[in-house]
Amino acid sequence: MKLSSRIPFRLALKQTPEQRSSSIDTYQRTMLHSNLLRLVARGGPKRLMSTATKLTTVEVNDKTGIATLTMNRPPVNSQNVQLLEDLQKSITEIENNKSRGLILTSAMSNVFSAGLDIHEMYNTNEERLRIVWTELQNAWIALYGSSLPTAAAINGHAPAGGCLLATACEYRVMVPNCRIGLNETQLGIIAPKWLMSGFLNVLPKRVAERALTQGRMFTTQEAFEVGLVDEIANSKEEALEKCSAFIGSFAKVNSLARGLTKLQFRAENIKEFEKIREKDVANFIALASRPEIQKDMGIYLENLKKKGKK
Ligand SMILES: CCCCC/C=C\C/C=C\CCC/C=C/C(=O)SCCNC(=O)CCNC(=O)[C@H](O)C(C)(C)COP(=O)(O)OP(=O)(O)OC[C@H]1O[C@@H](n2cnc3c(N)ncnc32)[C@H](O)[C@@H]1OP(=O)(O)O
Numbered sequence: 001m002k003l004s005s006r007i008p009f010r011l012a013l014k015q016t017p018e019q020r021s022s023s024i025d026t027y028q029r030t031m032l033h034s035n036l037l038r039l040v041a042r043g044g045p046k047r048l049m050s051t052a053t054k055l056t057t058v059e060v061n062d063k064t065g066i067a068t069l070t071m072n073r074p075p076v077n078s079q080n081v082q083l084l085e086d087l088q089k090s091i092t093e094i095e096n097n098k099s100r101g102l103i104l105t106s107a108m109s110n111v112f113s114a115g116l117d118i119h120e121m122y123n124t125n126e127e128r129l130r131i132v133w134t135e136l137q138n139a140w141i142a143l144y145g146s147s148l149p150t151a152a153a154i155n156g157h158a159p160a161g162g163c164l165l166a167t168a169c170e171y172r173v174m175v176p177n178c179r180i181g182l183n184e185t186q187l188g189i190i191a192p193k194w195l196m197s198g199f200l201n202v203l204p205k206r207v208a209e210r211a212l213t214q215g216r217m218f219t220t221q222e223a224f225e226v227g228l229v230d231e232i233a234n235s236k237e238e239a240l241e242k243c244s245a246f247i248g249s250f251a252k253v254n255s256l257a258r259g260l261t262k263l264q265f266r267a268e269n270i271k272e273f274e275k276i277r278e279k280d281v282a283n284f285i286a287l288a289s290r291p292e293i294q295k296d297m298g299i300y301l302e303n304l305k306k307k308g309k310k
Pocket residue numbers: 075076078110111113114115116117118119121157159160161162183184187189190191192195284287288293296297300301304305306307308309
């Protein structure tokens with residue numbers, strides 16, 4: 001299956017008859033391929049890899065060779081230092097074990113990830129803030145810069161840092177009635193450029209600019225319509241199957257050529273990020289230490305707690 005051949009019927013209708021018949025033919029082949037993969041994915045024995053991690057698990061499907069990396073930090077997979085470090089360890093392990101691809105998902109029933117753990121940034125010291133931000137940077141670059149095919153099975157809400165992880169992947173499948181987006185401006189903070197890279201990779205610049213300035217949280221349907229997610233699935237299982245089908249689409253492509261091509265597309269963002277990463281840590285510490293930001297964090301946490309008790 002070629003990525004360029006994934007043309008939905010509604011777009012196929014706008015094409016010439018020749019283009020249309022070729023797209024529909026490719027579409028049917030794609031469906032057949034994805035159904036085959038689904039059968040394999042369902043039947044395939046799963047192997048739990050030996051990750052020395054507390055908050056992530058890695059399961060490899062022996063038949064497809066695809067690894068599923070699951071975040072498991074109840075209640076909302078908020079990203080504390082431990083989760084960010086575990087994500088990196090699991091990504092490295094999946095790469096070293098020569099898996100055919102990586103699917104990122106969540107063990108929570110309605111949340112993919114709530115973003116950075118605000119408790120880790122509240123009432124703390126500069127050294128802790130440095131660690132938090134450095135580990136967020138490290139986790140992002142491990143995922144964004146991986147040469148493996150990557151996909152996110154977004155089985156719940158994905159605000160801020162949750163959206164960051166999802167958009168670091170090459171493909172996204174999301175369950176209905178959830179929200180995804182970079183809501184930083186709504187919180188009175190600014191997402192640095194590298195943090196927007198994945199978002200800018202998948203959305204037209206105009207749409208991305210508007211969404212980022214508004215701090216917009218897209219519903220699943222809206223995210224699909226603008227291209228922030230590639231497909232909608234009715235359940236986590238279906239999302240995992242669709243992600244497997246995406247990764248399976250590279251079965252006949254030379255993996256080295258594929259990986260290097262991917263990295264060429266991402267090289268500029270990665271280079272920019274490497275240039276500013278130290279300065280970016282300093283900027284984050286300065287921002288997060290500001291008394292008014294600390295005050296806002298306290299209020300935000302209180303409101304989240306109150307909402308939870310309702
Ligand atoms: C002003 C705050 C941020 C300040 C940051 C400062 C500087 C940073 C500079 C740049 C950073 C940009 C990069 C990334 C930033 C981030 O990721 S910030 C985090 C943004 N995340 C959010 O705004 C999401 C907040 N959470 C929610 O909207 C919801 O929890 C939900 C994810 C939609 C899930 O809803 P629901 O299932 O109903 O669960 P509850 O709301 O009831 O939550 C359950 C408990 O979890 C706690 N919690 C939720 N999110 C977080 C979080 N991000 N950090 C820590 N804790 C969180 C929530 O308080 C509940 O706790 P209790 O059970 O009540 O104790």
